[in-house]
Amino acid sequence: MSTQQEREGRTIRCLIAKVGLDGHDRGAHVIARAFRDAGFEVIYSGLHRAPDEIVQAAVQEDVDVLGISILSGAHNTLVPKIVDGLEEYGAFEDTLLLVGGIVPDEDREELRALGVAEIFGPGTPMEETIEFVEEHAPDNR
Amino acid sequence: MTSAGSDGVGDPANESDGQRDGRQPTEPTGDHAELIADLLDGQHRALARVITKIENRAPGYREIVSQLHEHTGSASVVGITGSPGAGKSTLVDKLAKAYRDRGETVGVIAVDPSSPYTGGAVLGDRIRMASNVGDMDVFFRSMSARGSLGGLSTATSDAVKALDAFGKDRIVVETVGAGQNEVDIVKTAETVCVLVQPGSGDDVQMLKAGILEIGDVFVVNKADMDGANRTVAELEEMLHMRENPAVNLNTGHHGPVSGDAFETAGAGGDDADDSDHSDDAGDSDHSDDADGGGDGGSPDDSDATDSSDPSSLPAEWDPEIVETVATEGEGVSELIETFDEHRAWLERSGQLRAQARTRYAEEIRQLLRADTAELIEELLADRGGVETLAERVIARETDPYAVTDDLLDPLADCVDDRLDES
Structure with a gap:
């Protein structure tokens, strides 16, 4: 209860999204669980979602953090679509955008330029991700 | 109410701000006025943000809800509950689709449990909302049962108000059916629908503890499974046995005239028998001996309560049982028809008003x-x-x-x- 009360009025809400065709969601599951155990509220999108669906979920659920898991290498196509969608609904500014998965170094700068706050590759310690979220989650409330 | 007490320790600053806003004659700060205007204007982002403020009990949420109140009252609200895995989310998805096909807009609030230790939660109901992809006129919102915020049912009913004010025609509140919290949540709905899955008599046994009394419509989902017929039969039997438990509860879902029920019962057995014929539950005690025989002393009791309504309208809503296969969408239109019938009954019998009165009275308290x-x-x-x-x-x-x-x-x-x- 004490953790809960400390966080009261400021529970971090996250959407963990699997977008595109890749069907590997073990990593997304692990992250969702770790976030839950860190006291976050986690909404998991399920597999094979279209960018539109992710935008719809992020807007309706009013999440602080949108974590996109992409292992297919299609990040250069999918992430811009999501960013555009969030902008359309005025949700881009106050959503912390994270990408997890396999992103080649040469693509990282481009994703950052789009507004992705951080990119977490394989092997990132869970604590690092959680700390990053706790530190950078926007104070929308 | 112990939780409400501990709330105060948690965020006294936030709460007292909110209270001051509420007590003064409304003097909307520019910020909230804009947010409210945006919500009423149909902006999804504003609706989402308002619900977040409601959930967080953020400063000023009271002012927002209180200003939204005058814009509410047009949506019809259905509460759906049932044990985990019964198929609630899938059914809600199909319901939303069916409503959309009829040209109605839909709001869904899905409440999932949160960890009592960390406060964290994985809200998984959204995964099932596959039929309404990209359709913003289905506004789906997951809420966690944040234990310490005090009055989850209050937060849920405030969120329902936000959806109502936004202009949603149909609102569905979905929650796991275990415990007082959930019962309180579904009571924010006009029509309460309880989902049962076939094949486990235990499930129906579980229903005895509180949930059976609050259901207006019972759905046996996964009706293509073995044992579905038996579950329907068991459910029917239990519903006939329930002896109108609402008489002393005044939940707002059933007879409002509990006092009258006793008076009429005392007045004489002859009258009671006459009016019985309008009521299926009463009849079963006489005609279905096989069914009703095991009830022991119950026929007398149910006769007495069945006779509570002197007018021609049935005083009691006789709970309906509908069979569905949610994954295939089977039975969904029948279910909606049943919801509509219940709603019509509520209106005709004056129950809608009585229900609202009970609900707001409880909210004020x-x-x-x-x-x-x-x-x-x-x-x-x-x-x-x-x-x-x-x-x-x-x-x-x-x-x-x-x-x-x-x-x-x-x-x-x-x-x-x-x-x-x-």
Whole structure:
């Protein structure tokens, strides 16, 4: 209860999204669980979602953090679509955008330029991700 | 209400802000006025943000909800509950689709449990919302049962108000059916639908504890599974046995005239028998001997309560059982028809009004309790906290009753003065 009360009025809400065709969601599951155990509220999108669906979920659920898991290498196509969608609904500014998965170094700068706050590759310690979220989650409330 | 008490310790600053907003004649700060206007204007982002504020009990949420109130009242609200895995989310998805096909807009609030240890939660209901992809006119919102925020049902009903004010035609509240919290949540709905899955008599057994009484419509989902017929039969039997438990409960879902029921019952058995014929539940005791025989003493009781309504309208809604296969969408249109019938019955019988009265009365009471608890927490903090007082009790310097009297005497005096004035 004490953790809960400390966080009261400021529970971090996250959407963990699997977008595109890749069907590997073990990593997304692990992250969702770790976030839950860190006291976050986690909404998991399920597999094979279209960018539109992710935008719809992020807007309706009013999440602080949108974590996109992409292992297919299609990040250069999918992430811009999501960013555009969030902008359309005025949700881009106050959503912390994270990408997890396999992103080649040469693509990282481009994703950052789009507004992705951080990119977490394989092997990132869970604590690092959680700390990053706790530190950078926007104070929308 | 213990949780409401501990809330005050959690965020006194936030809450007292909110309270001040609420008590003064409305003086909307520019920020909220804009947010409210945006919501009423149909902006999804604003609706989402308002629900977040409601969930967080953020400063000013009271002002927002109170300003939205005048715009509410047009949506019809269905509550859906049932044990985990019964197929609630899938059914809600198909319901939303069916409503959309009829040109109606839909709001869904899905409540999932949160961890009592970390407060964290994985809200998974959204995964099932596959039929309404990219359709913003289905507004789906996951809420976690944040234990410490006090009055989850209040937060849920406030969120329903936001959806209502936004202009949603149909609102569905979905929650796991275990425990008082969930029962309170579904009571924010006009029509309560309980989902049962076939093949486990135990499930129906579980329903006895509270859920059976609140259901207006029972759905046997996965009706293509073995044992579905038996579950329907068991359910029917239990519903006939339920002897109108609402008589003493005044939940707003069933007979409002509990006092009358007893009077009429005392008036004479002949009348009771006459009016019985309009009521299926009553009939079964006479005609279905195989069914009703095992009830023991119940026929007399149910006769008495069945006779409560002297007019031609059935005083009681006889709970309907609908079979569905949610994954295939089978039975969904029948279910919607049944919801509509129930709604029509509510309107015709005057129950809709009675229900709303009960609901708002309960809401007022809850707010009063919560706010009073806040005030008391402030008072306690001023006296060095409740633990300091407890120490004094341990030291036998004082006792709990004396402490309470000491703290509440000014309030009691104030109430006395008010009563004298009027």
